[in-house]
């Protein structure tokens with residue numbers, strides 16, 4: 064088993080790939096493999112990590128051409144081909160380097176983000192889109208003394224979106240973000256929708272209107288990669304479809320009332 | 322504070338600093354009234370309070386705040402909301418919460434701090450709700466509560482099994498709204514002192530490798546726990562106790578460092594947490610004979626006895642040959658049914674499937690005890706103040722002593738938010754008495770850190786320092802784990818000393834500046850080695866068993882000699898251990914029975 068890792072730092076003309084032979088341990092994760100690489104092969108490699116338990120969203124990278132959390136991805140399952148996901152074409156899916164999936168694991172930085180060094184990417188624009196959606200709770204009423212009551216049946220749908228860990232995997236696999244850097248992308252829109260459907264929020268269409276622009280709800284072409292790669296099962300494309308439907312309804316109503 | 326008064330101030334020669342700093346024109350110095358080190362729940366809650374008071378505060382964090390360890394908390398946050406009645410229809414109260422906490426702590430908690438936390442609990446959970454946290458709800462729309470170990474009522478408010486995630490995101494959103502500056506991926510390297518006060522810190526900008534200075538009137542440490550000193554740990558990999566080491570180097574004492582919580586149920590292999598919520602929902606522990614062994618150890622509370630009790634029971638089963646090969650027991654959830662598991666424990670299920678290939682709906686989950694929480698920490702008074710003027714601490718890195726010798730599940734998230742806010746209030750109150758910032762000591766401190774890094778990088782020995790890192794974590798788990806005895810610990814201490822010695826000659830191989838994560842880990846390990854020694858000495862000196870500190874050679878709790886806090890401080894290279902009294906109050910120490 065080998066790890067084939069993308070290496071780049073400022074000043075290099077072209078990125079290079081380093082290959083490292085793993086000590087065989089069937090239960091090792093790709094993150095574990097990267098630590099092996101760092102400790103025994105080259106300690107200058109740079110990659111992000113924190114929780115190692117698939118909850119903090121730090122370690123998303125392109126593994127065998129699919130954006131995944133390195134800490135959650137088992138080396139053995141990759142080699143056995145169990146983790147294949149059919150994805151629509153996106154820029155980084157092209158084979159730019161030779162690699163033998165039967166004995167090598169290809170590890171590259173998350174696509175659609177500028178690479179800073181090795182596997183570390185610049186998330187500034189990703190968090191800018193997060194900023195654009197004004198991700199702050201805006202309550203409908205004055206702050207009550209006790210908790211606001213909430214119908215438990217409202218929670219499952221809300222949870223679909225609050226689960227997002229802002230790992231950026233969806234953004235990295237989005238064909239639209241790949242060609243249109245102004246598109247806010249799946250994660251930001253899912254976040255926006257989370258606030259829109261929160262029953263405690265100020266009702267109305269403010270949240271929907273916020274992204275009622277070509278770079279917002281309307282840029283998506285429903286390729287669905289976001290949903291397929293999301294480690295938390297967040298369905299940004301359902302949020303986008305519902306938001307559009309609601310906006311269309313509003314427009315129709317406006318036309319009916321002259 | 323208890324007569325301890327050992328503030329060591331570097332004698333500063335400002336001309337010297339000016340001359341030296343002339344040689345580093347690129348050094349950047351930032352100025353804020355309050356610097357908060359750490360972007361977990363504690364740091365974020367404090368930052369919000371400080372901004373709302375109109376002070377200029379900033380956060381420094383070695384990772385993006387949302388990647389802080391707090392995001393991983395699963396089971397919930399305690400508060401006596403009384404939304405779910407207890408047995409006999411009785412209602413919960415903050416006094417009952419305080420009682421359970423003090424009893425759980427094996428009477429080592431300071432009762433004034435416990436009282437304050439429990440009184441503030443309900444308003445704290447409700448405050449998060451008001452900020453937008455999505456809590457799980459009861460049929461009547463109120464915040465749901467579940468039973469947790471050692472608690473007399475279903476008191477733990479939860480958001481499925483993603484409580485930390487939901488709460489941290491909420492606070493981050495609020496932070497964002499206030500435009501509070503965050504220095505992200507900055508690794509703090511030293512606390513700076515001037516005229517007997519803490520007036521800032523230095524930090525490496527990991528992206529560039531440059532050392533920056535931060536001048537402030539007050540510094541709040543919110544750096545979280547030190548779990549990664551132990552090989553089997555539920556903690557994020559970044560929980561290396563840096564804050565504790567920074568405090569020590571500033572001659573600020575640490576308290577009760579021997580009290581390390583081992584969570585009974587961590588996933589066999591990776592030690593990722595299987596939340597106590599799993600037993601709260603009805604999960605049971607089974608040994609290799611298929612017996613529900615908790616019946617023998619805690620006949621009343623069974624699987625929901627406090628963590629120290631359950632962890633010891635599992636370890637005993639394993640040691641006596643009733644565990645499975647490799648050293649684990651089973652956590653059985655299968656009888657709960659698919660619906661309940663998917664509704665209440667979806668994250669747990671996913672972790673078990675991803676990391677152990679087991680679906681808890683169909684099969685029991687292999688679990689073993691692992692390090693989970695640091696009860697001890699930076700010694701602070703009830704206001705979160707240390708003996709060093711201008712330096713405060715809160716959250717897991719601090720020991721305000723609400724957990725004593727054993728923390729109850731759900732009390733730590735509570736502590737982070739309650740004391741994040743209250744300590745910030747104290748900082749705001751103290752603001753006028755703190756001196757205006759002076760930049761010269763910061764410049765000198767930057768030079769010191771640059772010299773230190775230069776020295777490390779110049780070392781000739783190219784041995785692999787990661788081996789030292791791995792070795793120290795093994796020693797700590799094996800010699801200072803769930804069961805301790807003097808022979809094992811003495812051996813362990815010698816090994817720690819040897820590793821310190823070896824380490825002082827090593828150096829990262831990578832000598833570049835930008836993103837030198839090897840250097841960052843190196844600096845983390847340096848601190849870990851010192852903390853390991855302190856944990857060791859504190860544990861060796863406490864010749865009794867209390868809470869998580871279980872000594873085979875001293876199996877009884879000894880209130881006559883040890884109803885007191887251990888205080889450890891660095892005196893040159895040496896560690897001095899002293900003691901100070903526990904603050905008692907509403908509850909007299911009794912034997913714990915569960």
Ligand SMILES: Cc1cc2nc3c(=O)[nH]c(=O)nc-3n(C[C@H](O)[C@H](O)[C@H](O)COP(=O)(O)OP(=O)(O)OC[C@H]3O[C@@H](n4cnc5c(N)ncnc54)[C@H](O)[C@@H]3O)c2cc1C
Pocket residue numbers: 358359360361362363364381382383384385386389390391392393394395396397398399484485507508509510543544545546555556557560563564594693694715716717718730731732733734735737
């Ligand atoms: C898996 C797990 C589950 C848990 N579940 C629960 C639960 O259900 N209920 C409960 O009550 N408790 C729970 N706990 C405990 C609880 O999560 C923690 O005690 C709490 O989150 C600690 O928060 P904190 O703000 O003090 O620190 P953290 O969240 O750990 O944040 C520390 C911050 O300090 C920063 N930092 C550290 N060192 C440096 C440095 N040198 N320079 C710059 N920045 C630095 C980090 O970047 C980070 O932002 C759980 C713990 C674990 C391990």
Ligand code: SF4
Pocket residue numbers: 226227228229230231232233234249250253289292293294295296297299
């Ligand atoms: S929606 Fe999913 S893939 Fe996208 S950032 Fe959130 S968790 Fe990651």
Ligand code: FES
Pocket residue numbers: 112113114115116117118119120121122123132133134135
């Ligand atoms: S390290 Fe946190 S998601 Fe992978």
